Amino acid sequence: MNIATLPPFAAELKAWLEQRFPAAAQAALQAAALVASRAEEGHVCLNLSDMAGQHWQGIMLPELQTWRVALLQSGFVALTEGYAPLILDGDRLYLGRLWADELTVAAELAQRASATELTPKQARTVLDPLFAGTAGDDGQRLAAATALLNRIAVISGGPGTGKTTTVAKVLAALVQLEPAARIVLAAPTGRAAARMVEALKQARDRLPIDMITRAALPEEAQTLHRLLGFRPDGAQPRYGPGQPLGLDILVVDEASMIDLALFARLLAALPRHARLILLGDRDQLASVEAGSAFAELVRQAGRTPDGSRRLAAATGARLSPGRPGSALADGIALLHVSHRFGSDSGIGALARCANAGDSQGALQLLRAPPPDLAWQPGLCRDWQGLLLAQLQTRLADYREAVAARDIDAAYHHFHRLRLLCALREGPVGLEAINRLLETRLLHQDPRRQPWYAGRPVIVRVNDSVLGLANGDVGLVLESEQGLRVYFPQEAGWRGYAPTRLPRHETAFALTVHQSQGSEFDEVWLLLPDEDAAVLSRSLIYTALTRARHKVAVWGSASTLAGALQRSVQRDSGLADRLRVPADSIPSED
Numbered sequence: 001m002n003i004a005t006l007p008p009f010a011a012e013l014k015a016w017l018e019q020r021f022p023a024a025a026q027a028a029l030q031a032a033a034l035v036a037s038r039a040e041e042g043h044v045c046l047n048l049s050d051m052a053g054q055h056w057q058g059i060m061l062p063e064l065q066t067w068r069v070a071l072l073q074s075g076f077v078a079l080t081e082g083y084a085p086l087i088l089d090g091d092r093l094y095l096g097r098l099w100a101d102e103l104t105v106a107a108e109l110a111q112r113a114s115a116t117e118l119t120p121k122q123a124r125t126v127l128d129p130l131f132a133g134t135a136g137d138d139g140q141r142l143a144a145a146t147a148l149l150n151r152i153a154v155i156s157g158g159p160g161t162g163k164t165t166t167v168a169k170v171l172a173a174l175v176q177l178e179p180a181a182r183i184v185l186a187a188p189t190g191r192a193a194a195r196m197v198e199a200l201k202q203a204r205d206r207l208p209i210d211m212i213t214r215a216a217l218p219e220e221a222q223t224l225h226r227l228l229g230f231r232p233d234g235a236q237p238r239y240g241p242g243q244p245l246g247l248d249i250l251v252v253d254e255a256s257m258i259d260l261a262l263f264a265r266l267l268a269a270l271p272r273h274a275r276l277i278l279l280g281d282r283d284q285l286a287s288v289e290a291g292s293a294f295a296e297l298v299r300q301a302g303r304t305p306d307g308s309r310r311l312a313a314a315t316g317a318r319l320s321p322g323r324p325g326s327a328l329a330d331g332i333a334l335l336h337v338s339h340r341f342g343s344d345s346g347i348g349a350l351a352r353c354a355n356a357g358d359s360q361g362a363l364q365l366l367r368a369p370p371p372d373l374a375w376q377p378g379l380c381r382d383w384q385g386l387l388l389a390q391l392q393t394r395l396a397d398y399r400e401a402v403a404a405r406d407i408d409a410a411y412h413h414f415h416r417l418r419l420l421c422a423l424r425e426g427p428v429g430l431e432a433i434n435r436l437l438e439t440r441l442l443h444q445d446p447r448r449q450p451w452y453a454g455r456p457v458i459v460r461v462n463d464s465v466l467g468l469a470n471g472d473v474g475l476v477l478e479s480e481q482g483l484r485v486y487f488p489q490e491a492g493w494r495g496y497a498p499t500r501l502p503r504h505e506t507a508f509a510l511t512v513h514q515s516q517g518s519e520f521d522e523v524w525l526l527l528p529d530e531d532a533a534v535l536s537r538s539l540i541y542t543a544l545t546r547a548r549h550k551v552a553v554w555g556s557a558s559t560l561a562g563a564l565q566r567s568v569q570r571d572s573g574l575a576d577r578l579r580v581p582a583d584s585i586p587s588e589d
């Protein structure tokens, strides 16, 4: 095995184990390096049976039984009742902390899974006026009833399928039924939290509710890190099992971005009686860190016979009798109809092709693009000049606003268009594109002078002292005190001296991962010339669905087709743990 090609954490873990457990067999050390490498790629565990007897890093991995024996004799692997750096659970090998997090998530969800909330009659009485004019089996009505009837509710849908509209109605219903309930809104990033508030305000204004209900709806959202009270230097947040959060209803938007460790902390801090409503899109990229709990939860969808009866009674829908299934199934609702991307939307059609892995369909669409799509095919050396020329024109308004020190206008123009890079490195990676724009369009030399008027920056860490969250985007403008980085706040702007800013980077372009939870009028997606393992359906889908009005794809047909062929599933044991039959969990009610 070539240790130099291992990710740093995997190499460090292997070296540490080798030193601490000198008698351990190479096969066991290889498994440790492999499970750590996989964790860096987002997998929660390594399924030994998938890799046994396969080649990896130039070596042949052992057969399953030999491998298991080597691991169990190594001294650093325990079975599930033990305590060790690595845990072997069936054929799944885990880093100890990820195994513990997976167990916490499964146990916390199972505790609440069969807990029912309102009676179907209560739900119907309050939902009927909110859904006047829609059928009983309207998807949003079913989703709203699902959220009212179950303590854990998951609503998954693509862009514009009405997740916010639905949750606004759920909150209006809860405010009427449980006026004393403490409602909290949260999201994984600051930008997603801000968007959630904005979208909920718009949805609220369209609801047929009285002024008192309207006034009682929450108007603020925070990041999950802030909610849980993470300190900049600490792994353990302030709130947890010993000190639960002071709330009765928690709504979390963009829940597909929550990694396993954060989900475990969140559930452990949630009071047992509290409702949890998770909103997200299962087809989007999973979190940067390990895990894909949201998508795994959504995979439990289905209805138990009792759940089916209750939902039918709460909505008036005729539902087919449910099948015995997971205890969580009744709390999961899927929204399918996009009210943003109608049947004539090119973005919607391309996003559907991406999800289905239909590269032929995607390319056909791009070859004769509808007005909301554009394609610049070919390798990046063919289109880089064109990209700069087009951006030159597009950035004119932004540069004018920066020169005029007009932050409102600068922010408005800046957010109309965003370049999204599939990769960080390489000629069309994030770093190269940011540098290209800085040097060729803004004529700055960031190595000599990193701070200049017009530089956009994205914050890379949460900083509760400064009130900045990972993902916040600010713009640098000249002020009377010199250069200041301006971030939008609830009312107006807050300017920071550049030297005070926590870890950050230039943000003319964002990676697709960084763009999660944000939306822009227009998106240009820049694809590399070479295929890469991170190029996948969900990456392309996530990039496309960040756009409200227009998408331009810059990249070759072969790269796009290669990406759409790749569907990434993260290894984890959560789905198996969640597949607990509904009747095997004692209900608290």
Ligand SMILES: Nc1ncnc2c1ncn2[C@@H]1O[C@H](COP(=O)(O)OP(=O)(O)OP(=O)(O)O)[C@@H](O)[C@H]1O
Pocket (backbone or CB within 6 Å): 140, 157, 158, 159, 160, 161, 162, 163, 164, 165, 166, 199, 203, 339, 340
């Ligand atoms: N049932 C409906 N009938 C007509 N328009 C609707 C309906 N539901 C939602 N809309 C409209 O569709 C748009 C998107 O709705 P909403 O913001 O609720 O969707 P979302 O799933 O939360 O979107 P996003 O993916 O942006 O978070 C809004 O303009 C909303 O008014």
